[in-house]
Amino acid sequence: MKNILLPLALVFISLSFAQDKYLTKTGTVTFEASVPAFEEVKAKNESTTAILNTENGEFAALVLVKGFRFKNALMEEHFNENYAESDDFPKATFKGTISNFSFEKINNKPTSATFNGSLTFHGKTKAIENSTLNISMSDDNEIQLSGDFMADVSDFDIEIPSVVSKKLSKEVAVTYQFTLLKR
Amino acid sequence: MKKKLWILLVLFAILGVIGYNYVYQDHRNISTESASYTVTASELINQFQENATVSQEKYLNKTIQITGTVTAKSDNALTLDNAAFCSLSNATKFALNSTVTIKGRCIGYDDLLEEIKLDQCTLIN
Numbered sequence: 350m351k352n353i354l355l356p357l358a359l360v361f362i363s364l365s366f367a368q369d370k371y372l373t374k375t376g377t378v379t380f381e382a383s384v385p386a387f388e389e390v391k392a393k394n395e396s397t398t399a400i401l402n403t404e405n406g407e408f409a410a411l412v413l414v415k416g417f418r419f420k421n422a423l424m425e426e427h428f429n430e431n432y433a434e435s436d437d438f439p440k441a442t443f444k445g446t447i448s449n450f451s452f453e454k455i456n457n458k459p460t461s462a463t464f465n466g467s468l469t470f471h472g473k474t475k476a477i478e479n480s481t482l483n484i485s486m487s488d489d490n491e492i493q494l495s496g497d498f499m500a501d502v503s504d505f506d507i508e509i510p511s512v513v514s515k516k517l518s519k520e521v522a523v524t525y526q527f528t529l530l531k532r
Numbered sequence: 533m534k535k536k537l538w539i540l541l542v543l544f545a546i547l548g549v550i551g552y553n554y555v556y557q558d559h560r561n562i563s564t565e566s567a568s569y570t571v572t573a574s575e576l577i578n579q580f581q582e583n584a585t586v587s588q589e590k591y592l593n594k595t596i597q598i599t600g601t602v603t604a605k606s607d608n609a610l611t612l613d614n615a616a617f618c619s620l621s622n623a624t625k626f627a628l629n630s631t632v633t634i635k636g637r638c639i640g641y642d643d644l645l646e647e648i649k650l651d652q653c654t655l656i657n
Contacts, residue, residue, distance in 0.1 A: 372645075374617050374649075395619070395651075415637075422557050423556070423557055440640065440643075
C-alpha cells in the first residue's frame, strides 16, 4: 500500500505546484539608452520567458540576449558583438520577490507593488531594490505584470568607446510587460 | 581644375552612398537564408541537454531547419516536440499534432522551461 501512496502523493504535490505558476514565453522587455538629438538606441525582446509563483510572489524572467531587436541592423550587430557580447553571455535574468504578495488581492484594476530582486546581464548581477511594478488580472485569468527601472551601464562591466559615448546614455531605461497564463 | 572638382564630388557621393548603406544596412532575412543545420527538434534538445555550452556555440544566432510534431500553438508561435519554441514571423495556421518543418534563427536555450527558442520562423512544409 505504501508503495502506491508515495508516487500518488508525489503526483498530487507536483499538480498543486503546477497550479501555482503563471507563465509566458513571449514576454516583452525593452531597453532604451537614447540621447536626445542622436539616433535612437532602443531594442525590444519579445521572446522573454517569465514565471510568477502566485504562492509566494516570486518571479523570474529569462531574456535571451540574441532576441533583442533594434531598428538599425548595424546597431544590433554592434550591441551583440561589442557591448552585450551575447556569444559569451547569451542569457540575461531578471528576478525578484513581490513584497506582501497576496494572490487573492489581484483583480482587474492594476495595483502597484514593490519588489526586491536582481538583474543579471553580461555576466554581472546588480540588485534592484524597492522597485515598483503593476499587477492585475484580466477576466480571462491572465495576470499582467509590468514596470520599469533604470540600470547603470557601468554596473555591468560594459565599456563604451569614447567615440560613441556622447550618443549613448550611461543610464538605461528598462521596461517589461508580461502577460502570464496559468500553467 | 573644374574636372578635378567634379571627380572629387563624384568620389564623395560614392563614399556617401557606401557609408549610408553600411550604417543603414538591412536586417538579416532568415526566411531567405539557407539553413546552417537541419535537425529534428528532439535531436536538438538532446544536444543542448548533453552539452549546453558546445551546442550554444554551434547553433546560437544560426539559421536552422527543424522538424517535429506541433505540441502547442498560438497565433504567432508553436512548440515542436515540447522542445523547441518557435516565434513566427507571420501568423501561420498549423494543425496540432501535425509534423512540420520550419526554419528560424536559434536565439538560445531557455533553462527555466528547458526549451530551445527560435525567432523569425517560417514554415517550410
